[in-house]
Amino acid sequence: MQKRYLTELEQSRLMLGVSKVNDPLAQRDYHWIGALILTGMRIQEFSRLTVPMVQQALALGWLVSPKEYCKGGRRCNEYLVTARLRTHLEALVKLSNELGAGCVVPAEGQPLVWGRDVAGIAGALSVRSYEARLKQWAVHAQLDARISPHWLRHTRGMNIMRRSRGNNPLKVAQIALNHSSLKSTGIYLDMSREEFERELQLVDGGRVPKKVARKVAQGVAA
Known part of the structure:
Protein backbone atom coordinates (compact mmCIF):
# COMPACT_ATOMS: atom_id res chain seq x y z
CA MET A 1 0.00 0.00 0.00
CA GLN A 2 1.28 3.44 -0.86
CA LYS A 3 2.06 5.12 2.45
CA ARG A 4 -1.08 7.00 3.32
CA TYR A 5 -1.18 6.37 7.03
CA LEU A 6 0.73 7.43 10.12
CA THR A 7 3.27 5.23 11.87
CA GLU A 8 3.18 4.88 15.65
CA LEU A 9 5.85 7.55 16.00
CA GLU A 10 4.11 9.92 13.61
CA GLN A 11 0.84 9.55 15.52
CA SER A 12 2.62 10.45 18.73
CA ARG A 13 4.29 13.47 17.15
CA LEU A 14 1.03 14.73 15.69
CA MET A 15 -0.96 14.37 18.89
CA LEU A 16 1.79 15.76 21.08
CA GLY A 17 2.19 18.79 18.83
CA VAL A 18 -1.51 19.64 19.04
CA SER A 19 -1.77 18.99 22.77
CA LYS A 20 0.99 21.47 23.59
CA VAL A 21 -0.94 24.43 22.14
CA ASN A 22 -3.05 26.06 24.85
CA ASP A 23 -6.03 27.18 22.81
CA PRO A 24 -9.69 26.02 22.71
CA LEU A 25 -9.54 25.32 18.97
CA ALA A 26 -6.32 23.33 19.39
CA GLN A 27 -8.01 21.32 22.15
CA ARG A 28 -10.96 20.73 19.85
CA ASP A 29 -8.63 19.57 17.06
CA TYR A 30 -6.70 17.29 19.42
CA HIS A 31 -9.88 15.45 20.35
CA TRP A 32 -11.39 15.06 16.87
CA ILE A 33 -8.05 13.87 15.47
CA GLY A 34 -7.85 11.36 18.30
CA ALA A 35 -11.43 10.25 17.67
CA LEU A 36 -10.75 9.70 13.96
CA ILE A 37 -7.64 7.64 14.70
CA LEU A 38 -9.60 5.48 17.15
CA THR A 39 -12.65 4.94 14.93
CA GLY A 40 -11.36 5.15 11.36
CA MET A 41 -14.56 7.04 10.54
CA ARG A 42 -14.76 8.76 7.17
CA ILE A 43 -14.62 12.53 7.57
CA GLN A 44 -17.91 13.11 5.71
CA GLU A 45 -19.56 10.84 8.26
CA PHE A 46 -17.79 12.31 11.29
CA SER A 47 -18.59 15.87 10.25
CA ARG A 48 -22.32 15.13 10.57
CA LEU A 49 -22.21 13.88 14.15
CA THR A 50 -24.32 15.84 16.61
CA VAL A 51 -24.08 16.21 20.37
CA PRO A 52 -27.32 14.22 20.98
CA MET A 53 -25.97 11.34 18.88
CA VAL A 54 -22.72 11.28 20.84
CA GLN A 55 -24.45 11.59 24.20
CA GLN A 56 -26.52 8.56 23.27
CA ALA A 57 -23.32 6.73 22.29
CA LEU A 58 -21.73 7.56 25.64
CA ALA A 59 -24.77 6.15 27.42
CA LEU A 60 -25.06 2.96 25.34
CA GLY A 61 -21.40 2.23 24.60
CA TRP A 62 -21.83 2.21 20.82
CA LEU A 63 -21.68 5.11 18.38
CA VAL A 64 -24.15 4.43 15.57
CA SER A 65 -24.18 6.54 12.40
CA PRO A 66 -27.47 6.60 10.45
CA LYS A 67 -27.14 4.87 7.11
CA GLU A 68 -27.69 8.14 5.25
CA TYR A 69 -24.45 9.43 6.82
CA CYS A 70 -22.47 6.41 5.62
CA LYS A 71 -20.81 5.60 2.32
CA GLY A 72 -23.30 3.98 -0.02
CA GLY A 73 -26.18 4.67 2.37
CA ARG A 74 -27.00 0.97 2.61
CA ARG A 75 -26.48 0.35 6.33
CA CYS A 76 -25.57 2.01 9.61
CA ASN A 77 -21.99 2.06 10.81
CA GLU A 78 -21.26 1.10 14.40
CA TYR A 79 -18.23 2.00 16.54
CA LEU A 80 -17.45 0.61 19.98
CA VAL A 81 -16.93 3.41 22.51
CA THR A 82 -13.70 2.27 24.16
CA ALA A 83 -12.27 4.05 27.21
CA ARG A 84 -9.88 6.11 25.06
CA LEU A 85 -12.59 7.06 22.57
CA ARG A 86 -14.92 8.03 25.42
CA THR A 87 -12.36 10.55 26.66
CA HIS A 88 -12.26 12.27 23.26
CA LEU A 89 -16.03 12.24 22.77
CA GLU A 90 -16.76 13.62 26.22
CA ALA A 91 -14.26 16.41 25.64
CA LEU A 92 -15.80 17.25 22.25
CA VAL A 93 -19.30 17.46 23.77
CA LYS A 94 -17.98 19.80 26.46
CA LEU A 95 -16.18 21.98 23.90
CA SER A 96 -19.23 22.02 21.64
CA ASN A 97 -21.29 23.42 24.50
CA GLU A 98 -18.64 26.02 25.31
CA LEU A 99 -17.69 27.11 21.78
CA GLY A 100 -21.31 27.11 20.62
CA ALA A 101 -22.66 29.18 23.50
CA GLY A 102 -25.03 31.78 22.07
CA CYS A 103 -25.16 30.18 18.62
CA VAL A 104 -28.42 29.15 17.00
CA VAL A 105 -28.59 25.35 16.89
CA PRO A 106 -29.11 24.09 13.30
CA ALA A 107 -32.22 22.07 12.50
CA GLU A 108 -30.15 18.87 12.24
CA GLY A 109 -28.95 19.28 15.84
CA GLN A 110 -26.06 20.78 17.76
CA PRO A 111 -22.84 19.91 15.89
CA LEU A 112 -20.24 17.89 17.73
CA VAL A 113 -17.65 20.21 16.19
CA TRP A 114 -18.67 23.79 15.45
CA GLY A 115 -17.54 25.83 12.46
CA ARG A 116 -18.80 28.82 10.47
CA ASP A 117 -20.02 29.09 6.89
CA VAL A 118 -19.12 31.82 4.41
CA ALA A 119 -21.88 34.07 5.78
CA GLY A 120 -20.46 33.81 9.28
CA ILE A 121 -23.32 31.65 10.52
CA ALA A 122 -22.32 28.92 12.94
CA GLY A 123 -22.86 25.31 11.95
CA ALA A 124 -20.94 22.06 11.71
CA LEU A 125 -17.26 22.33 10.79
CA SER A 126 -16.93 21.70 7.05
CA VAL A 127 -14.94 18.86 5.53
CA ARG A 128 -12.67 21.41 3.88
CA SER A 129 -11.95 22.95 7.28
CA TYR A 130 -11.13 19.54 8.77
CA GLU A 131 -8.68 19.00 5.93
CA ALA A 132 -7.05 22.40 6.37
CA ARG A 133 -6.74 22.06 10.15
CA LEU A 134 -5.16 18.60 9.88
CA LYS A 135 -2.63 19.82 7.30
CA GLN A 136 -1.76 22.72 9.58
CA TRP A 137 -1.00 20.38 12.47
CA ALA A 138 0.92 17.96 10.24
CA VAL A 139 3.21 20.78 9.13
CA HIS A 140 3.54 21.85 12.77
CA ALA A 141 4.71 18.31 13.63
CA GLN A 142 6.97 18.16 10.54
CA LEU A 143 4.96 15.36 8.97
CA ASP A 144 3.91 14.76 5.36
CA ALA A 145 1.88 17.81 4.28
CA ARG A 146 -0.08 15.66 1.81
CA ILE A 147 -1.99 14.22 4.76
CA SER A 148 -5.79 14.15 4.67
CA PRO A 149 -8.38 12.92 7.18
CA HIS A 150 -8.65 9.68 5.18
CA TRP A 151 -5.08 8.90 6.22
CA LEU A 152 -6.41 8.59 9.76
CA ARG A 153 -8.84 5.91 8.56
CA HIS A 154 -5.94 3.96 7.06
CA THR A 155 -4.02 4.55 10.28
CA ARG A 156 -6.84 2.85 12.20
CA GLY A 157 -6.60 -0.17 9.93
CA MET A 158 -2.82 -0.37 10.27
CA ASN A 159 -3.02 0.05 14.05
CA ILE A 160 -5.35 -2.95 14.29
CA MET A 161 -3.03 -5.07 12.15
CA ARG A 162 0.00 -4.05 14.21
CA ARG A 163 -1.51 -4.31 17.68
CA SER A 164 -4.06 -7.11 17.48
CA ARG A 165 -3.19 -10.28 19.40
CA GLY A 166 -6.10 -12.27 17.99
CA ASN A 167 -6.02 -15.02 15.39
CA ASN A 168 -7.67 -12.95 12.65
CA PRO A 169 -6.74 -9.26 12.87
CA LEU A 170 -7.86 -8.71 9.29
CA LYS A 171 -11.42 -9.66 10.22
CA VAL A 172 -11.24 -7.32 13.21
CA ALA A 173 -10.14 -4.50 10.89
CA GLN A 174 -12.98 -5.31 8.47
CA ILE A 175 -15.62 -5.04 11.18
CA ALA A 176 -14.06 -2.00 12.84
CA LEU A 177 -13.91 -0.10 9.54
CA ASN A 178 -17.35 -1.28 8.44
CA HIS A 179 -16.07 -2.82 5.20
CA SER A 180 -18.70 -4.90 3.43
CA SER A 181 -16.00 -7.08 1.86
CA LEU A 182 -12.82 -8.51 3.35
CA LYS A 183 -11.19 -7.75 0.01
CA SER A 184 -11.36 -4.02 0.82
CA THR A 185 -9.50 -4.62 4.08
CA GLY A 186 -6.75 -6.61 2.38
CA ILE A 187 -4.70 -3.50 1.72
CA TYR A 188 -3.68 -3.52 5.39
CA LEU A 189 -1.81 -6.77 4.88
CA ASP A 190 0.77 -4.83 2.92
Whole structure:
Protein backbone atom coordinates (compact mmCIF):
# COMPACT_ATOMS: atom_id res chain seq x y z
CA MET A 1 0.00 0.00 0.00
CA GLN A 2 1.28 3.44 -0.86
CA LYS A 3 2.06 5.12 2.45
CA ARG A 4 -1.08 7.00 3.32
CA TYR A 5 -1.18 6.37 7.03
CA LEU A 6 0.73 7.43 10.12
CA THR A 7 3.27 5.23 11.87
CA GLU A 8 3.18 4.88 15.65
CA LEU A 9 5.85 7.55 16.00
CA GLU A 10 4.11 9.92 13.61
CA GLN A 11 0.84 9.55 15.52
CA SER A 12 2.62 10.45 18.73
CA ARG A 13 4.29 13.47 17.15
CA LEU A 14 1.03 14.73 15.69
CA MET A 15 -0.96 14.37 18.89
CA LEU A 16 1.79 15.76 21.08
CA GLY A 17 2.19 18.79 18.83
CA VAL A 18 -1.51 19.64 19.04
CA SER A 19 -1.77 18.99 22.77
CA LYS A 20 0.99 21.47 23.59
CA VAL A 21 -0.94 24.43 22.14
CA ASN A 22 -3.05 26.06 24.85
CA ASP A 23 -6.03 27.18 22.81
CA PRO A 24 -9.69 26.02 22.71
CA LEU A 25 -9.54 25.32 18.97
CA ALA A 26 -6.32 23.33 19.39
CA GLN A 27 -8.01 21.32 22.15
CA ARG A 28 -10.96 20.73 19.85
CA ASP A 29 -8.63 19.57 17.06
CA TYR A 30 -6.70 17.29 19.42
CA HIS A 31 -9.88 15.45 20.35
CA TRP A 32 -11.39 15.06 16.87
CA ILE A 33 -8.05 13.87 15.47
CA GLY A 34 -7.85 11.36 18.30
CA ALA A 35 -11.43 10.25 17.67
CA LEU A 36 -10.75 9.70 13.96
CA ILE A 37 -7.64 7.64 14.70
CA LEU A 38 -9.60 5.48 17.15
CA THR A 39 -12.65 4.94 14.93
CA GLY A 40 -11.36 5.15 11.36
CA MET A 41 -14.56 7.04 10.54
CA ARG A 42 -14.76 8.76 7.17
CA ILE A 43 -14.62 12.53 7.57
CA GLN A 44 -17.91 13.11 5.71
CA GLU A 45 -19.56 10.84 8.26
CA PHE A 46 -17.79 12.31 11.29
CA SER A 47 -18.59 15.87 10.25
CA ARG A 48 -22.32 15.13 10.57
CA LEU A 49 -22.21 13.88 14.15
CA THR A 50 -24.32 15.84 16.61
CA VAL A 51 -24.08 16.21 20.37
CA PRO A 52 -27.32 14.22 20.98
CA MET A 53 -25.97 11.34 18.88
CA VAL A 54 -22.72 11.28 20.84
CA GLN A 55 -24.45 11.59 24.20
CA GLN A 56 -26.52 8.56 23.27
CA ALA A 57 -23.32 6.73 22.29
CA LEU A 58 -21.73 7.56 25.64
CA ALA A 59 -24.77 6.15 27.42
CA LEU A 60 -25.06 2.96 25.34
CA GLY A 61 -21.40 2.23 24.60
CA TRP A 62 -21.83 2.21 20.82
CA LEU A 63 -21.68 5.11 18.38
CA VAL A 64 -24.15 4.43 15.57
CA SER A 65 -24.18 6.54 12.40
CA PRO A 66 -27.47 6.60 10.45
CA LYS A 67 -27.14 4.87 7.11
CA GLU A 68 -27.69 8.14 5.25
CA TYR A 69 -24.45 9.43 6.82
CA CYS A 70 -22.47 6.41 5.62
CA LYS A 71 -20.81 5.60 2.32
CA GLY A 72 -23.30 3.98 -0.02
CA GLY A 73 -26.18 4.67 2.37
CA ARG A 74 -27.00 0.97 2.61
CA ARG A 75 -26.48 0.35 6.33
CA CYS A 76 -25.57 2.01 9.61
CA ASN A 77 -21.99 2.06 10.81
CA GLU A 78 -21.26 1.10 14.40
CA TYR A 79 -18.23 2.00 16.54
CA LEU A 80 -17.45 0.61 19.98
CA VAL A 81 -16.93 3.41 22.51
CA THR A 82 -13.70 2.27 24.16
CA ALA A 83 -12.27 4.05 27.21
CA ARG A 84 -9.88 6.11 25.06
CA LEU A 85 -12.59 7.06 22.57
CA ARG A 86 -14.92 8.03 25.42
CA THR A 87 -12.36 10.55 26.66
CA HIS A 88 -12.26 12.27 23.26
CA LEU A 89 -16.03 12.24 22.77
CA GLU A 90 -16.76 13.62 26.22
CA ALA A 91 -14.26 16.41 25.64
CA LEU A 92 -15.80 17.25 22.25
CA VAL A 93 -19.30 17.46 23.77
CA LYS A 94 -17.98 19.80 26.46
CA LEU A 95 -16.18 21.98 23.90
CA SER A 96 -19.23 22.02 21.64
CA ASN A 97 -21.29 23.42 24.50
CA GLU A 98 -18.64 26.02 25.31
CA LEU A 99 -17.69 27.11 21.78
CA GLY A 100 -21.31 27.11 20.62
CA ALA A 101 -22.66 29.18 23.50
CA GLY A 102 -25.03 31.78 22.07
CA CYS A 103 -25.16 30.18 18.62
CA VAL A 104 -28.42 29.15 17.00
CA VAL A 105 -28.59 25.35 16.89
CA PRO A 106 -29.11 24.09 13.30
CA ALA A 107 -32.22 22.07 12.50
CA GLU A 108 -30.15 18.87 12.24
CA GLY A 109 -28.95 19.28 15.84
CA GLN A 110 -26.06 20.78 17.76
CA PRO A 111 -22.84 19.91 15.89
CA LEU A 112 -20.24 17.89 17.73
CA VAL A 113 -17.65 20.21 16.19
CA TRP A 114 -18.67 23.79 15.45
CA GLY A 115 -17.54 25.83 12.46
CA ARG A 116 -18.80 28.82 10.47
CA ASP A 117 -20.02 29.09 6.89
CA VAL A 118 -19.12 31.82 4.41
CA ALA A 119 -21.88 34.07 5.78
CA GLY A 120 -20.46 33.81 9.28
CA ILE A 121 -23.32 31.65 10.52
CA ALA A 122 -22.32 28.92 12.94
CA GLY A 123 -22.86 25.31 11.95
CA ALA A 124 -20.94 22.06 11.71
CA LEU A 125 -17.26 22.33 10.79
CA SER A 126 -16.93 21.70 7.05
CA VAL A 127 -14.94 18.86 5.53
CA ARG A 128 -12.67 21.41 3.88
CA SER A 129 -11.95 22.95 7.28
CA TYR A 130 -11.13 19.54 8.77
CA GLU A 131 -8.68 19.00 5.93
CA ALA A 132 -7.05 22.40 6.37
CA ARG A 133 -6.74 22.06 10.15
CA LEU A 134 -5.16 18.60 9.88
CA LYS A 135 -2.63 19.82 7.30
CA GLN A 136 -1.76 22.72 9.58
CA TRP A 137 -1.00 20.38 12.47
CA ALA A 138 0.92 17.96 10.24
CA VAL A 139 3.21 20.78 9.13
CA HIS A 140 3.54 21.85 12.77
CA ALA A 141 4.71 18.31 13.63
CA GLN A 142 6.97 18.16 10.54
CA LEU A 143 4.96 15.36 8.97
CA ASP A 144 3.91 14.76 5.36
CA ALA A 145 1.88 17.81 4.28
CA ARG A 146 -0.08 15.66 1.81
CA ILE A 147 -1.99 14.22 4.76
CA SER A 148 -5.79 14.15 4.67
CA PRO A 149 -8.38 12.92 7.18
CA HIS A 150 -8.65 9.68 5.18
CA TRP A 151 -5.08 8.90 6.22
CA LEU A 152 -6.41 8.59 9.76
CA ARG A 153 -8.84 5.91 8.56
CA HIS A 154 -5.94 3.96 7.06
CA THR A 155 -4.02 4.55 10.28
CA ARG A 156 -6.84 2.85 12.20
CA GLY A 157 -6.60 -0.17 9.93
CA MET A 158 -2.82 -0.37 10.27
CA ASN A 159 -3.02 0.05 14.05
CA ILE A 160 -5.35 -2.95 14.29
CA MET A 161 -3.03 -5.07 12.15
CA ARG A 162 0.00 -4.05 14.21
CA ARG A 163 -1.51 -4.31 17.68
CA SER A 164 -4.06 -7.11 17.48
CA ARG A 165 -3.19 -10.28 19.40
CA GLY A 166 -6.10 -12.27 17.99
CA ASN A 167 -6.02 -15.02 15.39
CA ASN A 168 -7.67 -12.95 12.65
CA PRO A 169 -6.74 -9.26 12.87
CA LEU A 170 -7.86 -8.71 9.29
CA LYS A 171 -11.42 -9.66 10.22
CA VAL A 172 -11.24 -7.32 13.21
CA ALA A 173 -10.14 -4.50 10.89
CA GLN A 174 -12.98 -5.31 8.47
CA ILE A 175 -15.62 -5.04 11.18
CA ALA A 176 -14.06 -2.00 12.84
CA LEU A 177 -13.91 -0.10 9.54
CA ASN A 178 -17.35 -1.28 8.44
CA HIS A 179 -16.07 -2.82 5.20
CA SER A 180 -18.70 -4.90 3.43
CA SER A 181 -16.00 -7.08 1.86
CA LEU A 182 -12.82 -8.51 3.35
CA LYS A 183 -11.19 -7.75 0.01
CA SER A 184 -11.36 -4.02 0.82
CA THR A 185 -9.50 -4.62 4.08
CA GLY A 186 -6.75 -6.61 2.38
CA ILE A 187 -4.70 -3.50 1.72
CA TYR A 188 -3.68 -3.52 5.39
CA LEU A 189 -1.81 -6.77 4.88
CA ASP A 190 0.77 -4.83 2.92
CA MET A 191 3.67 -3.45 4.90
CA SER A 192 5.52 -0.28 4.20
CA ARG A 193 9.11 -0.65 3.04
CA GLU A 194 10.24 0.99 6.27
CA GLU A 195 8.37 -1.55 8.40
CA PHE A 196 9.69 -4.41 6.27
CA GLU A 197 13.29 -3.34 6.74
CA ARG A 198 12.84 -2.73 10.46
CA GLU A 199 11.32 -6.18 11.02
CA LEU A 200 14.14 -7.91 9.16
CA GLN A 201 16.69 -5.96 11.17
CA LEU A 202 15.06 -7.25 14.34
CA VAL A 203 14.89 -10.83 13.06
CA ASP A 204 18.40 -11.05 11.62
CA GLY A 205 20.26 -8.59 13.81
CA GLY A 206 21.52 -6.56 10.88
CA ARG A 207 23.16 -3.26 11.75
CA VAL A 208 23.37 -1.37 8.47
CA PRO A 209 20.21 0.07 6.85
CA LYS A 210 19.51 -1.17 3.35
CA LYS A 211 20.02 2.22 1.70
CA VAL A 212 23.43 2.57 3.36
CA ALA A 213 24.47 -0.91 2.25
CA ARG A 214 23.38 -0.08 -1.30
CA LYS A 215 25.51 3.06 -1.38
CA VAL A 216 28.51 1.16 -0.04
CA ALA A 217 28.08 -1.60 -2.63
CA GLN A 218 27.80 0.95 -5.43
CA GLY A 219 30.98 2.60 -4.24
CA VAL A 220 32.89 -0.70 -4.23
CA ALA A 221 31.62 -1.59 -7.71
CA ALA A 222 32.82 1.77 -9.02
